Amino acid sequence: MHTDLVAALDIGGTKIAGALVDGHGRIQARTQRATPARQDGETVMQAVEQVLGDLAASPLWGRASVLGIGSAGPVDTSAGTVSPVNVPGWRGFPLVERVRAATGGLPVELIGDGVAITAAEHWQGAARGHDNALCMVVSTGVGGGLVLGGRLHPGPTGNAGHIGHISVDLDGEPCPCGARGCVEGLASGPNIARRALADGWLPGPDGDTSAAAVADAARRGDPVAVASFERAAQALAAGIAATATLVEIDIAxxxxxxxxxxxxxxxxxxxxxxxxxxxxxxQRLTVVPAQMGTDAGLVGAAAAALALRPDTTAAGV
Structure with a gap:
């Protein structure tokens, strides 16, 4: 059993979380700060440094041999930079170099958040034991990552598996990415809610117009809410089937x-x-819910750091 710990950062538009993770995917120490997403890039980096400072204050810090970062994207792992859509102060921000400096030279591995969640689900979650898998995050956006031949497949810049921007409707609506009819435009939470409202769904007395509220209405049999989820499901199915046909995954x-x-x-x-x-x-392709929950980003950043560094080992990565 490899006793070293992995330091992990999970960076998103709402929060910056940090943890020390053991070789079985268990979190041994954790901390987080709110992301000052509307501030300048240096202010955002200060929040990252505060999280790292919290981790460094742990008596376990000395056992961390590598640090993994899962970040909202786009990321460019070849350059070590991040440009998260929802953190405008970071454009081509040299995150790897800055984190390495802040930790006194710890080896750093950067991946996108979709790849991080894929690494977590393959290591300890719903894709465990599958050599070829697609893992997706369907929320405000639609992201994902791939495991091929038993190994995480982040691609040259860390964005492989970004299923949200496969086009599944040739004459569909323009997507902010510049293409048309993308999976994300049909299947993300805000778009599920937007379509339900446009088609005549009426929110309850609380005025909640989230996708979760549409899901509740669909459970009660509201036909417009049901139809919006069916349309999202169809878009996801088309994207998943295209991916499976291309690279032969057996689980999504x-x-x-x-x-x-x-x-x-x-x-x-x-x-x-x-x-x-x-x-x-x-035809044997199965679709299952994720198992890792809110810790997936941290556990996945750790898993990816272990998987992508040949000089480290962990049980089952």
Whole structure:
């Protein structure tokens, strides 16, 4: 058993979390700060440094041999930079270099948050034991990552598996990314809610217009809410089937807020998948909910750091 710990950062538009993770994916110390997402880049970096300072104050810090970062993207792992859409102060920000400096030269591995969650689900979650998997985060956006041939497959810049921007509707709405009819435009939480409202769904007396509220309405049988989730499920099925046909995955794991909708999403998704994943080699494809929950980003950043550094080992990565 490899006793060293891995330091991990999970950086998003809302919070910056840090942890020390052991070789079995268990968190031994944790801390977090709010992300000053509307501030300048240096202010955001100060919050990262505060999280690192908290971790460094732990008596366990000396056992950390490597640090993994999972960040909202886009990221560029080849350059060590991040440009998170929801943190405008960071554009091409040299995060790897800055974190290495702040930790006194600890080796740093950077990945996108979709790849981090994939690493976590493959190491300790729903994709464990599968050599070829797609893991997705369906929430405000739609991201993902791939495991191919038993190994994490982040791609040259760390963005492989970004299923949210596969086009599944040739004549669909323009996407902010510049393309048209992307999975994200049909299946993200805000777009599920937007479509339900546009088609005549009426929120309850509390005025909640979130995708979770649409899911509740769909559970109660509201036909417009049901239809919006069916449309999202169809888009996800088309994207998942395209991915499976291209690289022969046998499981797709869905996490994020929309993934928590349960049967409202998974029943129409499995039905639609049968319509799209039709070739013999993709017919055994299964779709399951994610298991790792809110710690997935931290555990995944640690898993990826272990998986991507040849000089470190951990049980089952």
């Amino acid at each position: 794991v869905i996490g994020g807020g929309v993934g928590k909708a349960g049967d409202v999403l998974f029943a129409p998704l499995r039905k639609a998948l049968a319509d799209y994943a039709t070739l013999s080699f993709v």
